[in-house]
Amino acid sequence: MTTAWLIISAVIAVIVAPLVGGLLKGIDRKLTAHMQGRIGPPILQPFYDVVKLLGKRRIAANGFQIAFAYAFLALIVTALVFFVLRQDLLVVLFILFFGSLCLPLGALSVKSPYSQFGGHRELLQFLAYEPILLLATIPIALKSRGFPVSNIFEYGQPLLPHLWLTFIALLVALAIVMRKSPFDISSSEHAHQEIVRGVITEYSGPYLALIELGHWYEMALLLSILGLFWVTGGLWWLSIIIGLGSWFIMLLVDNASARLNWSWMVKFAWSVGTSLIALNILFINLGWM
């Protein structure tokens, strides 16, 4: 991989990622509607929404809120660029976490009960998923002999057969990051629930569009990380299937379950997530995987 090619692919990723993320969001809404016996919006609706939001009047409760919306988007794009440049996976995650942290910080900066509610709950989501994502890098690094993403490409074999336990743990983490049921405690799709709209209650217009855009990038990045489980060793297109398949599983679970409370979420993530990965590391050390 030459440097020039890496830079070109980074540029492509920055352009294509939100398109993929937005499209998936549209399909998500359509499929969810079908599962609930509705027709649902057109698949391109998320794009219409963002364009409409961008054109609205700028309204905010204070300046920090705006700053954190920009920072949220910018940091997640940065994380994606580092990922495409095949940097250290832990570093990519650290930047992603910093970006994700901007969302609760923005929410907490507004003196509004619903926003505070959402911000604090978002931190609990963070408490649940951050350790799993970090821990998941360990078996990957053990297999591919190092943390840089480039090592995974040089590894020459698909990771999934060795790391399927880790993969399952990552699916749990992903559901928490994307605030899918049963882990949607910090935000809700519908404004009539007890937390109104959680972290994004106080955002509107162009700033809400920034956050939506950030979520699309986030979705694309996380699914790409899952795709890493089958990038080499032939059948590279399986990585795309794996990414999309994981997304579809989350969609099914989202529609089949209701929101649970925070302590259940943290306990579930910490116990199930960490033990799956711990088992995986143990099996690698024993030479079984």
Added chain:
Amino acid sequence: MVLLPIVTGFICLLIKDHRARAGFVWLTAIVLIAGSIFFLSQGSFPAEYSPAAVWDFVVLAFNYVILAFFIFAAIKDIARRGLSPHNILALVLTLAAGIPLAIFEFSWAPHTPLEVIPTLYIDHLSMVMCLVISIIGSLICIYAIRYMKDHEEHRMHLGELKGTAQPRFFFLMLMFLGAMNGLVFANNLIWLAFFWEVTTLACWGLIRHDEVPAHIDNAFRALWMCLIGSVGFSLAIMYCWNSPLNTLSLATIIGGGAINCPILLVAFALLCLAGFTKAAQLPVHSWLLGAMVAPTPVSALLHSSTMVKAGVYLILRIAPGFQGTPLSTFVAVFGGVVFLVTALLAISQSEAKKVLAYSTIGNLGLIILCAGINTPLAMSAGIMLLIFHAISKGLLFLCVGAIEHYVWSRNIEDMEGLVRKQPVLTGITISAMLSMLVAPFGVLLAKWGAMEAAAGIGVWSTLVLILLMLGSGATTVFWAKWMGRFLCHTPAPGVATREPLIPLYHGVLLVLIAFAVIGSILVAPLYNGIVAPALSEMGYNPSLAFGTSTWFLKSSVGIFAAWPIFIIIGLALLVPVLSARPRVEELRAAYACGENVEIGADEFVAVADERSPLRTGGFYIENVLGERNLNRIIVPVGIALLVILFVVAAI
């Protein structure tokens, strides 16, 4: 470097004039800062130095003077305020530490005092500590000039204080700086134990500074808990002398190593015990929490950036000695447990200094974890963490101290919306918190190193890693929700005010935050200049730790491109923060189901159209993570871990 602060400290004790005393503090600070930098650039390391034999007598005599003083203080307290578990334990443990030492020095040792060549052994690890003590410590003392003035004025105003106690305060602070430098230079274990006692003395004296009964209790608690470590020290001295090496030279003992000489393993375990108690690890973490009643510069100097670091310094120092033993694995797991537990406890705290105290204990646990992993990469992560934590945490304590003198409270809830009232101070505080927490800064870089180092060390590493990752998650939560309280505000239309800048507060804070940022950007030169030499002097191969290609840090298994991340994240964060100023007509009140009063008012319309104030608060999950719940579990766990420590060492 050792004597000067002690001498100027005595001078401060004698002069009554406030200005002259401040002058001496400044003088000491400038000489220490310049001296330490000059020493680093001129000296050839490792340097060995043995002062005249008379100094051995001085150390011997003063060691017993201090122990006698502890006994005197404890008896005096019993006479004045009656028996309490704390003063009794202080008395008993002083005897338990002093009697074995006396037996050793006066009857076992071939001659009294026992000389060790070299008395002082100074390598780059000592210099890392020396720079932290001399530079950060001096800055904290300068800050204290103003802080103590405000502090005493406030207490006089409340009628709690009649005369000034500042001479004693600055005497203890400056003497402490000298003793710390002595501690990190010492090679003779008896000297090391002596300086160790001096820091304990300073700690006790400074915690009880305000002479309120509760503070005196906390001071005695700190005293007896640290004395457990002193008992460990006395026994370790006897073990080392009884080992085949038959020496009290720390360098020789570490060089001997526990692999070749298994009896030393017990000595190392005893020294680890001393380190654990000094660093307020489980189960004696409560002394550091109690110590938070001291004036804030004390917390910054003793309880975050230097004295508690002596504990982890000792463990890092002896780590090469127990490399490859079960003790090393145990130390790593121990550090991980402390890191996770304290991060959870910190979530439940609403008092600012207690959050910082728990975070300090946790980070010290992380350094201990690094020492336990005991690979070149882990050791360099530990040393880097020591440096960057000293900067950031010292800074955060000073920030909280300054905030305290604006809002006269240490409660995080009272800091709501402070970003509007004291924007400069709050900005520095939030930056300091970010420097403890997020991507390009040194603390996180060290955490990254620790994670990558822990990934390669066999089955136990999985447990260490799980503790480390879970602890990181909890760490994020308590920092973020605190930042959230600072930021939470409703802008009223009109003027944004800035607090008046106080040179000794804002100046010192700005210097320290500059250290944190510049140090993080220039982390590769910093590593090459001081951490890598320290590693090779300790017998590790630095090329197995980080490789530095121009400006990046490359571990054997990963890459951390520090400054590109800095540029990008700096742009991503600073540009919006500085430029995003909503115009007045863009501001709207927060959502309150349509019952808002008007923009800029924190009120909503309640029953019968009455205006009711809108209040928000942080969450603390007290019922799950509170001290009462967790201490019930973790104190026995801590004691059990220490028992295992000795079982591991004895086998």
